[in-house]
Amino acid sequence: MAATATDSRAQQDAHPSGDERFALLDKALKRARFEQDQLVELLHTAQEVFGYLSNDVLIYLARQLRLPPSRVLGVASFYHLFTFEAPGDHICTVCLGTACYVKGAEEVVEGTAQALGVPAGQTSDDGRLTLWTARCVGSCGLAPVVVFDGTVLGKQTTDELVTHIREVFAAEDAAAEEEEAG
Amino acid sequence: MARPKRPNVPVVIDGHEVMAYPDDTVLSVAKRNGIRIPHLCALDGVSVYGGCRLCVVDVAERHKLMPACGTAVAEDMEVHTQSRTLQEHRKLILEMILAEGNHVCAVCVSNGACELQDLAVELGVDHVRPDYQFPRRTVDASHPKYTFDPNRCVLCTRCVRTCSEVEGAHVWDVAGRANGSYLIADLGQPWGEAPSCTWCGKCVAVCPTGALAWKGKAVGEMRHDPNLVAFLTSARDEGEWLDRETM
Numbered sequence: 406m407a408a409t410a411t412d413s414r415a416q417q418d419a420h421p422s423g424d425e426r427f428a429l430l431d432k433a434l435k436r437a438r439f440e441q442d443q444l445v446e447l448l449h450t451a452q453e454v455f456g457y458l459s460n461d462v463l464i465y466l467a468r469q470l471r472l473p474p475s476r477v478l479g480v481a482s483f484y485h486l487f488t489f490e491a492p493g494d495h496i497c498t499v500c501l502g503t504a505c506y507v508k509g510a511e512e513v514v515e516g517t518a519q520a521l522g523v524p525a526g527q528t529s530d531d532g533r534l535t536l537w538t539a540r541c542v543g544s545c546g547l548a549p550v551v552v553f554d555g556t557v558l559g560k561q562t563t564d565e566l567v568t569h570i571r572e573v574f575a576a577e578d579a580a581a582e583e584e585e586a587g
Numbered sequence: 588m589a590r591p592k593r594p595n596v597p598v599v600i601d602g603h604e605v606m607a608y609p610d611d612t613v614l615s616v617a618k619r620n621g622i623r624i625p626h627l628c629a630l631d632g633v634s635v636y637g638g639c640r641l642c643v644v645d646v647a648e649r650h651k652l653m654p655a656c657g658t659a660v661a662e663d664m665e666v667h668t669q670s671r672t673l674q675e676h677r678k679l680i681l682e683m684i685l686a687e688g689n690h691v692c693a694v695c696v697s698n699g700a701c702e703l704q705d706l707a708v709e710l711g712v713d714h715v716r717p718d719y720q721f722p723r724r725t726v727d728a729s730h731p732k733y734t735f736d737p738n739r740c741v742l743c744t745r746c747v748r749t750c751s752e753v754e755g756a757h758v759w760d761v762a763g764r765a766n767g768s769y770l771i772a773d774l775g776q777p778w779g780e781a782p783s784c785t786w787c788g789k790c791v792a793v794c795p796t797g798a799l800a801w802k803g804k805a806v807g808e809m810r811h812d813p814n815l816v817a818f819l820t821s822a823r824d825e826g827e828w829l830d831r832e833t834m
């Protein structure tokens with residue numbers, strides 16, 4: 406019984422933008438049986454699927470769970486893990502947990518921010534790089550740790566990190582040029 | 588469970604034996620019997636929040652302080668509301684509340700008719716010991732009828748509960764966490780652009796400070812009406828429309 410009711414709810418409210426990613430969120434919503442107390446789980450899924458929580462996504466969740474929008478944003482903003490702005494093409498997260506901090510992670514953040522012109526916690530104007538900080542990513546043996554596009558880089562210095570990022574950018578530029586030429 | 592005709596639960600508050608209804612809290616039975624327990628976030632007519640902790644009391648046999656507004660009565664419960672320790676706790680809590688925002692009475696619409704100010708007088712707060720935080724918060728004057736000045740907001744959530752439980756619009760909620768918490772309207776947009784607001788003004792009526800006010804009120808001109816929601820809910824539930832107490 407409940408399943409039919411929730412199915413028709415999902416159908417009638419399917420996202421009008423036609424964005425395929427909403428289908429993934431719909432699946433999670435169904436699995437959660439549209440229970441309001443599954444909000445945090447669903448916010449996780451939404452952030453995984455979309456990379457961040459846009460107003461559009463928050464409104465969609467509010468509608469589907471029959472929750473007031475201010476409650477949804479209120480809950481989401483409680484957690485540092487959720488972000489509300491689109492990140493850049495590449496995400497560089499520097500760990501500021503105790504071990505990394507002791508090994509000079511703060512200098513890595515500041516140095517990288519300065520060298521690449523992205524303030525910590527923000528995205529560069531060209532939308533290419535987001536520089537985030539995190540509380541302990543759990544690889545303290547490799548301190549200071551940086552996670553770049555999902556890859557863990559251990560024992561980083563500012564120079565190493567900046568060089569790595571510049572290399573990635575250069576490789577990307579070269580590929581783009583080749584494509585244009587070819 | 589319907590309330591019995593007469594209160595039938597004996598409790599002892601500060602040495603006085605009083606009779607409570609089974610669904611009473613320590614605060615509600617004290618209030619009915621003319622025993623004053625300072626409180627701020629509690630509001631008759633909406634749910635209990637228990638956030639401000641100004642209403643702390645001592646309950647014999649429980650080894651911690653309890654908020655009177657959220658503690659259910661029990662038979663022969665013995666409550667103390669006025670020990671030196673409790674008064675000192677309340678005073679410090681109020682000082683922390685004052686230090687956390689920007690409360691400048693001299694320029695406030697609610698000066699002279701403010702629950703926060705009245706509490707400070709009652710508890711003898713003549714100076715504030717914790718360091719003032721001087722947070723930077725911007726006034727939201729986007730609503731055609733009201734203003735929201737977060738500098739004066741004590742996050743009591745009276746407006747949140749009233750708008751949600753009585754008006755049914757749930758415009759307000761609390762975002763962020765700990766000392767970075769703040770009030771949001773709908774998706775954190777300017778209040779005037781929040782589609783769910785019905786302009787009913789109930790949140791403004793119940794705000795204990797000058798945070799929510801009518802537009803166009805000058806210093807000291809704002810009058811709140813915190814009994815409004817108790818009136819509305821009892822009107823709805825009990826069919827009583829004429830015994831309105833206004834501030």
Ligand code: SF4
Pocket residue numbers: 749750754756757758759783784785786787788789790791
């Ligand atoms: S005016 Fe009414 S509807 Fe609007 S926020 Fe206040 S209580 Fe809610």
Ligand code: SF4
Pocket residue numbers: 739740741742743744745746747770790793794795796798799
């Ligand atoms: S705006 Fe007023 S009623 Fe709402 S939380 Fe702040 S102080 Fe309380």
Ligand code: FES
Pocket residue numbers: 625626627628629636637638639640641642643654655656657
């Ligand atoms: S009045 Fe009881 S905690 Fe605020």
